[in-house]
Amino acid sequence: MNRITSTLTGAAVLAALAMAAQAETKVAHVPGGPHPFFADWGPASVAAQQDFGLGAADYKFPQKWELNLQNDLLESLVTQGYNAFAIHPGDPVGSVPTLNELVGTGAPVIAVSACVNDPSDVAFCLASDAGVSAYHGTKHLIEAMGPGPKKIAHFTGWLVEPNTQLRIDGVARAAAEAGVEIVQVIADIDAPEPAEEKIGAYLAAHGSEIDGVITTAWVPAVVASNAMRRIGDKRIKMIAIDHDEVVMDAIRDGYVVGSMLQNPYGQAYVAAFAADKLRNGCKVSDAAPFGDHPLTSRFIDSGAPYINASNVETRAEVDKALTAELLQRVETDFLSCN
């Protein structure tokens, strides 16, 4: 009898351990490549693991911004036991087959900070609306430049990056509405070398002909902020993107008017939370109030707050509040856990 009891007890313990192991969520945060924008994903992974009791939450990135390398990395992460993914897709269409394959293994996949084209098996896309953010940023620039005919230049990121064309379109829409002329769009410069070379050359040759600059990618924002400081006369108004300290200092010192934030920390943190929930029985709510997006019908706008001289010193609080609000919104409006 004792032997039967201990056998049953042992079996129960093993079953419980197996169930616990099965329930353990291992989230991988994987961007399309190394980039300063994703630096906050590391601390966000650590915080998500602690706060949500995840088995693991790790930030892994391909060595170069190349779709093949991201695909290879994602496949190896499945083999390593990761069972939930928060991914910045390397390509809005090219990433879909691989992401579908990940979902096919039973792992929930959330597109973070950039979306993939429908149809896909991705649960949803959690990102700033790049087009709307660029539109509002341009509106802020137009306001800063004041009335009258104006000319602006637009410095932006990789054309292969899913958000770049949306940003170009957003800037163009705002400029067209206000009758502002975009005299130059320089793309594919989201790396220090091409950004320094092309922005420097453009401002040297044509800086006197423009009234404003809008930047919609991290590195061009940093490089253009430095250029504005070097020029020094504050005649050219500039709106940046993201929260690099160079940009924040330029806002403090008045060389840059403001910046459109994206809160990558909050995006990664909330994506880990949602991926864990989806893995443990929750579903995407049928009544989820998804927003409009050119690429997908399952878009959650993570917000794009505007930072300028009036609130640059309280940016951390802005991000924190945005993250808390996003977490609550995703849990209550977009997930169904009954």
Place this chain on the structure above:
Amino acid sequence: MSLVTTQPDRSVRMPDLKGVLLSSEFGLFLLIVLFGGLFYSVSSGFLSSFNIAAMSRAAAINIMIGFSMMAVIATGGLSLAVGAIGACAAMTCGWLLQEIGLPWPLALLLAIAVGAALGAINGVIEVKTGLHSFIVTLATMSLFFGIMIFLTQAQTYRGIPADFVSFGRMKVMGISAAMGPTLIVTAALIVLYGNTRIGKEMLAAGARPEAARLSGVRVGRMIVLAHAISGGLAAIAALLLVARNGAAIPSMAGNLGQDWLLIAFLGPVLGGAVLTGGKISVIGAFLGAVLVTVLSNGLLLMQIGEFWLQACLGAVLLLAVLLDLARRNYLERRAKQ
């Protein structure tokens, strides 16, 4: 005629079993088993069905890239332009599918033809100018890639038919369907170099061009043909990559196609190809590329930092080559005793 063979060097006579043990192919097979066992002991997921399928898909592409270099090595040349040609063929395919709306089988054939034509251009320039293929393909690598970027404006073609994309994801008995075309090409190359006059003439042109010429081999024509085959094979590799990614992406082989170069050389060289031409091994190049794939996959599974992956891959491959050399030296010494 000079020695024209795909067989291992038989200068040391010995029973067939020892010949097999001395061959590069057997050494590679052992290394694949050795590293496979090592990676499996570190991560049981190495032999999971998901990873087997992923590895076989990557191997199918790597093998084809290795073959594209091997075809030129056979004639004593090399091609730095295999990646650029592959990218050009892939973008041609993407353009034909998305912009022209051709049925995908026809688009694939035309893309392979473009790859072969670009390869043939390399061969013609090499033969007509007498320049080494290194210089010729270094120049055409930039030329082909630059023209492709100019024509496509570096845009990605995403209008790839679902049937073609699903082929890239298909599995047959747990192995990626991409292995199908690769195995067919492998068989075709074995026949080409082992059983056909043209294949033997290409090897002869690589081994001793003057002797081959005196024997009636049209060396120049063989060089052009080898480059054309190389271009066609690079195109097939690129098309497998398009099927995998679901898009034709200009950067699929890195800037100027340079990301393919290490893989392209490793497969045939590990497989026993002589870089001065005249001796290749199709099976060896196949196994060499599989070894590279296993190592890449295993290192990723061991969570080697992504930035260190290439460095580790190079170091482990060097070790693998030295181990293989030591094994062969040991067996040769024993055979002489």
